[in-house]
Amino acid sequence: MNPNSQHNIHMTEPLWVKTLLISLAICFITLMLVLPLVSVFIEAFRQGWKLYVAALTEADAVAAIKLTLLTAAIVVPINAVLGVAMAWLLTRFEFKGKQWLTTLLDLPFSVSPVVAGLMFVLLFGSNSLLGGWLEAHGLQVIFAIPGIILATLFVTFPFVAREIMPVMQAQGDDEEQAALILGASGWQMFWRITLPNIKWALFYGVILTNARAMGEFGAVSVVSGHIRGQTNTIPLFVEIMYNEYNFVAAFAAASLLAFLALLTMALQHLMTYSQQRKYTKAVLKRSSSTTLERPTL
Numbered sequence: 001m002n003p004n005s006q007h008n009i010h011m012t013e014p015l016w017v018k019t020l021l022i023s024l025a026i027c028f029i030t031l032m033l034v035l036p037l038v039s040v041f042i043e044a045f046r047q048g049w050k051l052y053v054a055a056l057t058e059a060d061a062v063a064a065i066k067l068t069l070l071t072a073a074i075v076v077p078i079n080a081v082l083g084v085a086m087a088w089l090l091t092r093f094e095f096k097g098k099q100w101l102t103t104l105l106d107l108p109f110s111v112s113p114v115v116a117g118l119m120f121v122l123l124f125g126s127n128s129l130l131g132g133w134l135e136a137h138g139l140q141v142i143f144a145i146p147g148i149i150l151a152t153l154f155v156t157f158p159f160v161a162r163e164i165m166p167v168m169q170a171q172g173d174d175e176e177q178a179a180l181i182l183g184a185s186g187w188q189m190f191w192r193i194t195l196p197n198i199k200w201a202l203f204y205g206v207i208l209t210n211a212r213a214m215g216e217f218g219a220v221s222v223v224s225g226h227i228r229g230q231t232n233t234i235p236l237f238v239e240i241m242y243n244e245y246n247f248v249a250a251f252a253a254a255s256l257l258a259f260l261a262l263l264t265m266a267l268q269h270l271m272t273y274s275q276q277r278k279y280t281k282a283v284l285k286r287s288s289s290t291t292l293e294r295p296t297l
Contacts (some may be wrong), residue, residue, distance in 0.1 A: 113219040
């Protein structure tokens with residue numbers, strides 16, 4: 001008997017078990033993910049398209065959207081560059097304290113965003129030594145745009161590095177070493193060898209960073225001060241409008257964030273599909289070349 005078929009026989013579950021597990025999974029996803037997402041769009045368009053557009057074109061809403069886009073436009077490129085550099089450092093070099101640095105990379109995941117925002121308040125607040133010096137020189141961090149950018153940088157920093165590191169560890173550095181031996185410079189090796197190998201992981205990390213940057217609430221809420229038209233991002237605007245019982249504006253802005261989530265899922269699916277097609281083509285090409293090279297008797 002084929003050992004693979006024997007293994008499949010042992011792993012096959014009864015039909016009622018499969019049906020039960022699939023039903024539970026579908027019910028959980030529907031109740032916890034699909035229905036809340038659909039309800040946001042239903043509430044956003046409940047009173048018509050005109051009120052929906054009017055809510056999003058109101059001055060405070062436009063200011064919140066612009067600030068959110070500005071924050072993401074600054075945070076994403078910085079984290080992309082720093083994430084690639086951090087991944088390169090932790091996967092290509094051996095040094096004392098490497099394990100500690102790898103552990104600290106996950107600090108934003110383990111620290112509450114509210115606590116992260118409070119840390120920046122204590123560090124850059126007007127009562128602190130550094131914050132007082134900055135304000136004396138005309139630079140306000142807390143309750144201003146720089147504080148929002150710093151807090152968002154902190155909570156989104158690990159995404160790019162954590163997506164790239166497993167790829168670089170799995171691929172190794174053989175191709176990079178070969179490029180250096182053949183006379184390539186460091187930049188040539190990076191642009192022609194390293195970057196093409198990590199491009200999908202980098203793109204995936206950038207997508208996650210962008211989604212988190214636009215949807216971050218806890219840390220930004222602490223450092224922003226909730227100043228209307230100045231330091232309110234879209235999540236903060238949603239909270240303010242909901243607390244003021246302006247449900248049309250609240251759900252209209254929330255629908256933008258929901259659309260961002262759907263767009264992120266679509267990009268992730270497209271990336272996964274492209275990688276699978278590329279892998280399938282490589283396997284078929286390898287198998288066909290092996291067949292052609294096989295000697296005939």
